Amino acid sequence: MRILIPITNFGHGGGARVLSRLASAWTAAGHPTDFLVDARSPLPYFPTDAGIRRFDSNGLVDGPPPEGAAFASSGNALSIYRGMHRGLNAIGGSYDVILANHSLTAWPVRFASTGAARKFYYVQAYEPEMFQLDPGWKSAVLRHFSEWSYRLALTQIANSPIYVDHASIRARTWIPPGLDVSVFHRRSTMPSFRQDDSPVVIGTIGRSEATKGTIHVIEAFERLHAMNPRFRLRVAFGNLPEGWSHPGLEVVVPRGDDQLAAYYRSVDILAAPGTVQLGACHYPVLEAMASGTPVVTTGYLPASPENSWLVPVRDSEAVAKAILDVVATPEAVLARRLDLAHAAVQRFSWEQVSQDFLQQFAAAPAPR
Structure with missing residues (x-):
């Protein structure tokens, strides 16, 4: 199956890392995976073997990045989500799976015309709680948009059991973020505290x-x-x-x-x-x-x-x-x-986590 992951930009946080590794694992397993990202976004901070397709505010996919343009989500929200929606309309139908991964990307994924593509929403955190930490009208608006995003007609997968049927989240299953167990391997000897003067x-x-x-x-x-x-x-x-x-x-x-x-x-x-x-x-x-x-x-x-x-x-x-x-x-x-x-x-190995996702993708019914 072909998989498309729409994102606003390649960030530095743990959520971006998860997506990069999942995309690489799916590609290696024979399921070509692409990111659909704003043309102004820099290259991925976390390396990935997935393809990268870019949209501009008009939805032009795979066009060259605007010269001299610097990416900043602040002040660019309208152009980002309009361009993402139009880009999904243009290419979404050529994919089998489209994976939203943030409350704001869920909206263009839900309302884009993408043919028979199955639409999923990977809930990596209960975002209204995070927006609630910041005062001001912008955070209040974002909190409401994130709350409403969980009511959209997307198949939700949570990243931990606490988000299954949590608040407005409608996920019925959860798949954790993965780990490279060959890199994060067990130390050769466990810590020893027997010597009272050792650090x-x-x-x-x-x-x-x-x-x-x-x-x-x-x-x-x-x-x-x-x-x-x-x-x-x-x-x-x-x-x-x-x-x-x-x-x-x-x-x-x-x-x-x-x-x-x-x-x-x-x-x-x-x-x-x-x-x-x-x-x-x-x-x-x-x-x-x-x-x-x-x-x-x-x-x-x-x-x-x-x-x-x-x-x-x-x-x-x-x-x-x-x-x-x-x-x-x-x-x-x-x-x-x-x-x-x-x-x-x-x-939590990437091999296990990526296979768990593929099973969920295959089991979901096609849109009517």
């Missing part, structure tokens, strides 16, 4: 959004380092509070998945205490678990009390106590938890 390196992915919980990791680290200077903090990508520094801090900037996987294997404990949409998939949790690193989290898939250390949201003291518990865990018990974590991530 304990706490890792976290630095994010500026308050919902990601970086500040709670920082506060937990400050508490632990004050108790015992053996505790260190290694933050990937920075994004720390302005002006904050610490002698026990190290900032690293992994480039690409190979270096990111090496980062997870370089820390003794990974803390990911996000505050929203608990029970959803969260790449730092998934990747650290696959890498054989103990995880302290507020409860993101696939973490559980059996394979990780779960803490309440916005509770720096609980994060610190959980880290101390990891350090005090007997080696045999720690090894068992890490075994369970490794087993939990196996269903």
Whole structure:
């Protein structure tokens, strides 16, 4: 089958990464896949083997990018979605599957005339909740558009169980984001805390959004380092509070998945205490678990009390106590938890995830 993925631009976020990898996996499996993207968008940040077809505001597909034009979604929404709709009208009928993947792309996908193409909507987050975090009339409008998008006549697939029949979402099944298990492989030896004077390196992915919980990791680290200077903090990508520094801090900037996987294997404990949409998939949790690193989290898939250390949201003291518990865990018990974590991530391989999608695509009825 031929698959088309309409997007506004090639972004840097986890959702864009998922689409790039899925498109490559489907192409490799003999299902040619193309992105349909605004002509002004840069090349993919996450490499993909899929084809790239571009539209302009008039819907012209595969035309040259406008000279000197810089892409910015702000202020260009009307031209983007008008062009996407017209582009879908032009080429959508030559595909078997069209996959919307964001609340705003769902609208042109739903109302474009695309013949017998089956239309799907991959719900990667409950977007109204994210828009609700920002005040102002624009966010209010976007929140309503995203809420209404779940009522469109598209076959929905959620990316985690918490979004199945959640609020206005009508997904009846879920397929998680994937993981390259050959890159995010288990470390050769598990962390050891037997020597009381050896460093304990706490890792976290630095994010500026308050919902990601970086500040709670920082506060937990400050508490632990004050108790015992053996505790260190290694933050990937920075994004720390302005002006904050610490002698026990190290900032690293992994480039690409190979270096990111090496980062997870370089820390003794990974803390990911996000505050929203608990029970959803969260790449730092998934990747650290696959890498054989103990995880302290507020409860993101696939973490559980059996394979990780779960803490309440916005509770720096609980994060610190959980880290101390990891350090005090007997080696045999720690090894068992890490075994369970490794087993939990196996269903997230790209091979399995891409096949799950293909089965859903094949099973859906053709439009009437």
